[in-house]
Amino acid sequence: MNGVETPSDEALILAIRAAFPALDNKARQQLRVQLQLSASMSHGTVSLSAAPRERSSFWRLLLRRSCEVPRVVALTLFGVAVFTLGVVATATVPNALSGLRESGHPTVDGPSRSTIVAPSQANKPLSVIQAAHLCLGPGQSQTGTTIGAVAVAGYFQRGPMTDGRPAFEGLLVADRRVRLRAGAAPSGALKHKFVAISAPNRRWLTRQEAATLHSIRPGAYIELRGRLRCSGGMAILILTRTG
Amino acid sequence: MHVRRKMVAIGAQLQEPENADDEDLARRASGDRSAFIPLYDRYAARMERYVLARVGHAHDAEDIVSAVFLRALSRINTFDPSRGTFANWLFGVARNAVAAHFRRLSVAPTAAANFERMDEEMNTEISVILGERDARVRTAMRSLTHDQKDALALRYLGELSIAETAAQLDKSEAAIKMLVKRGLESLRRQLGSREVD
Numbered sequence: 001m002n003g004v005e006t007p008s009d010e011a012l013i014l015a016i017r018a019a020f021p022a023l024d025n026k027a028r029q030q031l032r033v034q035l036q037l038s039a040s041m042s043h044g045t046v047s048l049s050a051a052p053r054e055r056s057s058f059w060r061l062l063l064r065r066s067c068e069v070p071r072v073v074a075l076t077l078f079g080v081a082v083f084t085l086g087v088v089a090t091a092t093v094p095n096a097l098s099g100l101r102e103s104g105h106p107t108v109d110g111p112s113r114s115t116i117v118a119p120s121q122a123n124k125p126l127s128v129i130q131a132a133h134l135c136l137g138p139g140q141s142q143t144g145t146t147i148g149a150v151a152v153a154g155y156f157q158r159g160p161m162t163d164g165r166p167a168f169e170g171l172l173v174a175d176r177r178v179r180l181r182a183g184a185a186p187s188g189a190l191k192h193k194f195v196a197i198s199a200p201n202r203r204w205l206t207r208q209e210a211a212t213l214h215s216i217r218p219g220a221y222i223e224l225r226g227r228l229r230c231s232g233g234m235a236i237l238i239l240t241r242t243g
Numbered sequence: 244m245h246v247r248r249k250m251v252a253i254g255a256q257l258q259e260p261e262n263a264d265d266e267d268l269a270r271r272a273s274g275d276r277s278a279f280i281p282l283y284d285r286y287a288a289r290m291e292r293y294v295l296a297r298v299g300h301a302h303d304a305e306d307i308v309s310a311v312f313l314r315a316l317s318r319i320n321t322f323d324p325s326r327g328t329f330a331n332w333l334f335g336v337a338r339n340a341v342a343a344h345f346r347r348l349s350v351a352p353t354a355a356a357n358f359e360r361m362d363e364e365m366n367t368e369i370s371v372i373l374g375e376r377d378a379r380v381r382t383a384m385r386s387l388t389h390d391q392k393d394a395l396a397l398r399y400l401g402e403l404s405i406a407e408t409a410a411q412l413d414k415s416e417a418a419i420k421m422l423v424k425r426g427l428e429s430l431r432r433q434l435g436s437r438e439v440d
Binding site for chain 2: 009012013015016017018019020021022023027028031032034035036
């Protein structure tokens with residue numbers, strides 16, 4: 001309130017705010033996770049553990065602000081840090097990758113598969129908007145990029161059960177309109193070789209339900225494993241479930 | 244004494260994210276993107292209300308808010324504190340996103356249908372308790388001029404200052420005060436005193 005409003009306006013302003021409520025916490029948390037992922041991906045890799053970023057900014061700021069510390073020391077510290085990181089990465093990344101392969105997590109070349117997991121286990125929820133941001137732009141391909149767990153909007157299947165049409169090839173169409181909402185694929189759905197999840201919006205899902213879409217149960221997550229590629233500005237997850 | 248002053252200055256720079264000002268966090272975020280998260284926490288609710296008021300549909304608003312913050316994060320390097328506050332920059336991104344949304348829909352920003360859709364789909368319990376009054380407020384908001392609506396949404400839902408709202412709408416502060424005043428008067432006329440008490 002600064003200068004324009006009178007005391008009698010306050011009730012009116014509260015009424016305006018009540019008429020346009022903020023989103024629910026769940027949606028906000030999902031977006032927060034997306035932003036955290038985006039922030040970590042902007043550095044080129046997804047950080048698997050909490051990196052002590054505050055410490056690095058502390059040193060940077062201290063070095064910038066303090067006249068007593070010569071620049072040579074700063075450069076030396078930086079060099080030592082880079083060298084240390086290099087040594088650590090060389091020692092740990094191959095082990096981590098082999099660990100991931102053994103545990104069935106997505107890897108670039110390894111077999112991928114899909115499993116239903118509990119929300120608490122879906123440690124890297126990734127929306128299709130997030131996936132789309134992995135695309136650098138139309139025509140640029142990033143085949144082989146892996147994504148982790150995805151909150152599911154719905155289960156879309158065009159497998160052998162459909163009338164005469166070829167089996168669906170297993171695409172996650174990452175249109176910006178797609179909104180992934182929590183849901184669970186029906187039991188047995190993942191027995192099929194290919195799974196696709198696609199939904200321009202919830203209405204679209206509703207419209208499709210009669211023909212091809214199974215009912216979904218809010219609150220569950222499905223973990224998708226596959227390879228992501230970009231085509232026409234869209235991120236496409238190719239699920240190549242084996243076994 | 245000089246060293247002490249310097250230490251205090253450094254301490255202020257290193258303050259916790261929750262205490263740091265927006266511009267400082269934005270500056271940090273251009274180097275360390277994780278510093279953007281506290282900014283999101285600060286602005287999420289304001290942005291959601293503002294976008295909802297502009298597009299009138301909760302699901303569309305959710306998508307747009309998501310796009311706004313992701314875009315802001317990816318372009319945080321372009322934020323220049325000398326050209327305005329972070330809030331102003333962020334709401335500039337939001338206004339562009341809303342405009343793009345309406346271009347995609349090829350409808351005017353006044354889309355009455357969207358508000359009706361929102362009324363239909365509002366969550367059950369809340370809409371039962373507050374639905375009638377809120378629907379009347381939304382209807383009354385619809386009847387305002389485009390500038391009045393924009394000014395009220397930025398001012399009270401986006402919680403921008405008069406100066407920031409003026410910068411957003413490219414108008415003088417006096418013009419914004421007048422728009423807000425007339426907008427509130429118009430709403431009061433339509434709603435009557437009973438609705439807003």
